[in-house]
Amino acid sequence: MERRDLKRVLIHSLVFSPDGVSTAYLYNDIALGLIENGFEVIVLTTTPHYNLIESELVKQPIGKKLFGFYYQSDFKGIKVYHIPLKKYKSTFKRLVSFVYWHVLSFIIGVSIKKINFVLSPSPPLSIGFISLLIAKFKGAKAIYNVQEIYPDLLINQGNLKSPIIISLLKKFEKCIYNYSAAVTTIDEVFYATISSRFSEIGKLKIIPNFVDTDLYKPLNQKQDLPAVFGSDNGKIKILYAGNIGFFQDWGPVLFAARELLEENIEFWIIGEGVQKEFLEIEVQKQNLSNVRVFPYQSRELIPMINNYADIHFIAINQQMEQEGFPSKVYTIMACAKPIIVVTGLNTPLYNFLKDKNCSELITNNRNVNFTQAIRKLAFDKELRERLGNNGYAEIIKNYSKKVVVSKYANLLQSL
Structure with a gap:
């Protein structure tokens, strides 16, 4: 039965269990940690698509909903909504899949009952915008976690050169920062890089990433590998x-x-x-x-x-x-x-x-x-x-x- 006295957090992330990538592991642990700290948690993410391991897929089966428009799974008691996102070779198909993920994420997000907070990590930058819209419709507060700085990363890689698109993305970035209830970043360098982009610097906080010391720890002797x-x-x-x-x-x-x-x-x-x-x-x-x-x-x-x-x-x-x-x-x-x-x-x-x-x-x-x-x-x-x-x-x-x-x-x- 739902506990009405608990605040509910919607984690909106590009990756989550059973994806096998560092951001997924990070947010798996954040989700479980928030529950230990007295919150309810629900997750909105993609279908598994990154470093997939068969044993993990077996442990967390993904069930089809509405003829495959979206899927659902259970991660250690946490309800997880999975919106299809596929790595097509065709640029056009990948773009359509990306837009589909955003649109359906918004629809599913606003349909979830009782949301107090929406927590979303970059990348992509656009996830922060969808999280803001969900938070606005639900009367919730959006927290955006800057794991990588966009559009700076695309610009410095040489993948983004159009002055018009760069200008639009920078305005988009500032919009996400300034309309979020809070923005967290992982260290002082990131803080210094983006601090000038805030009209209200008090919103920006430093919260580093972490490690599960129950899993990662020194072992007394070498063990046999596979x-x-x-x-x-x-x-x-x-x-x-x-x-x-x-x-x-x-x-x-x-x-x-x-x-x-x-x-x-x-x-x-x-x-x-x-x-x-x-x-x-x-x-x-x-x-x-x-x-x-x-x-x-x-x-x-x-x-x-x-x-x-x-x-x-x-x-x-x-x-x-x-x-x-x-x-x-x-x-x-x-x-x-x-x-x-x-x-x-x-x-x-x-x-x-x-x-x-x-x-x-x-x-x-x-x-x-x-x-x-x-x-x-x-x-x-x-x-x-x-x-x-x-x-x-x-x-x-x-x-x-x-x-x-x-x-x-x-x-x-x-x-």
Whole structure:
């Protein structure tokens, strides 16, 4: 039976369980955390379309409603509405699917009884607008969570060049910011970037992302991995697990692999993405026998894989390093592992890590310095353990799920 005394939050997100991507995991945890903090939660999202794992689809079956106009599932007691969104090859079909998702999201959203808050993360920018409309019709308050800054990201990638469209999107962005009851962003760099776009700066809050420390934690000893990884060959493992796309800089990785080909070091790259084929071709073409590329693995396996690796790395494309923050840095730190990070000065990732003494930060001469950092950590186990333990202590203190979700709960209560 519905509890009338509880405030109800509609989470409106492009991805949610059973999608296997970081934003989905983040909002799965936020949804459950808000319930623990005394809220009701309902979710409005897409049909599963990102890093799908059969076992997760079996655990959360999607039921057809109204002949397939939309679908519905249950995530640990939370009702989830899924609007169809497909990755068509045709640009026109993808656009039609995208518009359909927006229109039906609005219709379903306004049909849901008793909504007090609408919480939506970017991307896309347009989700904030639909959330605003739903909130307006329902007499609710909209909270927009800036995970990536649009249209800045599209402009800096070179995907958006029309002055007219850029101007319209910037006005659209300001409209979403200024009509929302509150806007949250993940760090001080993002805050500084968008603060001038607000007429009422008090609406903008910093709430960082977080990690589930019940799932991601140090393990006392290495555990056996699935057969796809083969048996342990005794080499130092340096790992990247995540999206293999344009946000990453693969140049320093390929350079380091060539330089370290004859040393007792092996690169593991796990995931999917638009640059995976390029990476596999380069590894084969350059005969990089010390680089192994694996398919995407389930979330439940990542803590084990994180602990299995000796060193982790994240290398960010210089053109995009101001526009995002890879949440995997939290999960690596939570497993007490050291990180080598290639990024520029005063980027979100640099500013987060610079005073935590849990990583090697490479800000210039990327190829050579990245290679040297690998050698340095590979042959200094004590340093690896010290950096890893520093990162773990920071996570437990400031970035656990309980600590950060309580900030979202407090924000909603304040509104």
